[in-house]
Amino acid sequence: MTAKDLHTSQARLIHTKGAGSATLQRLVAHFGSLQTALQASPDSLNRAAGKNIADKIPRSDDPQVRRTLEWLSQPENGLLTCDSSDYPSLLRECDSPPAALFYTGDISLLKQPLLAIVGSRTPTRGGTQNAHDFSADLAARGLGIVSGLAAGIDAAAHRGALDADGITIAVTGTGPDRVYPAGNHALAVEIAARGLIITEHPPGTQAHPGHFPRRNRIIAALALGILVVEAAEKSGSLITARLGSEAGREVFAIPGSIHNALTKGTHKLIRQGAKLVENAADILEELAPLLAQARSDVNSDRIDSKADKSLPDPEYEALLDLIAHDPVSVDKLIQKTGLTAEVVSSMLLLLELNGHVESLPGNCYCRIASSPN
Incomplete structure (x- = not known):
């Protein structure tokens, strides 16, 4: 056929x-x-x-x-159906998984470990900056960022990942040939070229209020955790957080002023058990075992938990051999290994979490003195 x-x-x-x-x-x-x-x-x-x-x-x-x-x-477009072996296992486990995903971009990015970043469509300047900076920091460390291509926090999260040359995936509530809001058209074009856009709606589908809660279930299912940056007390972002929590995902929230209406939702999540975070390291620490397992699933190799300091496989040993106690740039490691930027960033993230290397300013890494080998 x-x-x-x-x-x-x-x-x-x-x-x-x-x-x-x-x-x-x-x-x-x-x-x-x-x-x-x-x-x-x-x-x-x-x-x-x-x-x-x-x-x-x-x-x-x-x-x-x-x-x-x-x-x-069109060569850049595709269709992933639920009978495909490439269909994400995390998405298959959610309630009412989509039978089909229309996509533009690199569908293999769905196999990378992802964090959802969501929040208000009308955030404060500080909220926008937080979304961008958290996203950029996490993406630079190899964690993909998934969001909904909405105005505000979503757009800032996508932009942060792109600015860090990281992975970003947009899940939309329209057909794949539509962008909503229209003001994010240029951003959508860039995400399609450098990341991935997916939707369960076929071409020609216009934006509809009922589509966005369903979009949120896909965002929550694909991610290992959900970070809510700013959200009002009845924000749609809280739906994403709830769906994620019900699916066993980690939920994170950034606190803010008690006088800011856009922190009512995040404070509510924290009272309900979401982890209060102040920087990207708080998220990485919490997700470390899940990231190790996600990387294991991608490689079809077993990686022990964060407490095990042994290297997961020879590929990691080869990468660590290239890292001295003096700083070396990620670009140099990509050049020497011949691996893609996404793979190297993901491997470095796990090496950092397992105590072998540390990240330095300028997108550089060095070996930790106590590291074996």
Whole structure:
């Protein structure tokens, strides 16, 4: 089956009226893949779906299907369905996981350890700066930043990661061919070129209030933790934090003035058990075991917990051998290892958390005197 035929099968099922993510998930569970489901008899299809959908599947020349196929024909665009081995395991575990993700950019970034940064659409200047600086610091240390491409804190978080040449992923509540708000169009173009934009909504989908809480569940599911920078008492960011907490994610919050309405939400989270953070190190310390496990999953190798100071595998040993007690830049390590910036940054993060190296100003690292080897 060609890529075009595969996309046609997927698009027809995705645009079937009444066949939401839950129905498509049932079809995959029964038939093994969406394209196999489409090849099944109408009776088999209806029994597996639990509803009469066989007659509702649109033809290949349906306008919505054609629009989706036209968008997918662009080389930078793609479609990741729940029957793919590349579908993120963390997302698969959430309530009502999306059956399909439309994306622009590097889909492999979903395999990297991620932190969600969310907050008010109308933050204070200090809140905007905090979102940018936390994001830049964490991204420079190899932690990917995921947010919702909204105005305010979301945009500042994406910008911070980009400024640090790190990973950032935007999850949107519109179709992949739409940007909301429109003022973030230039930012979206940059994220697509250097990071990743994903959405569960097909091309042509306009912004709708009901889409954003559903977008938030994807943000919460993909991340190891959620940092709320500024949020009013009834902010949508608190929904993301709640969804993350219910899914077992770590929740972090930055405190602020008791006179600032935009800290009412963050203070509420702290009272409910969120970790109060003052700098990026507070987050990294809390996430250390999860980051080690995430890196282990990417490499398919076992990495012990933060307390184990042994090096995880020969690749790490080779990287550590290149780091002396004098500062060496990340760019130099990338050049010497031949690895990508994302991989080197992620490895350095774990070496730092396990006490082998320390980060220095100027995006440099040096070996800690007590480090073995």
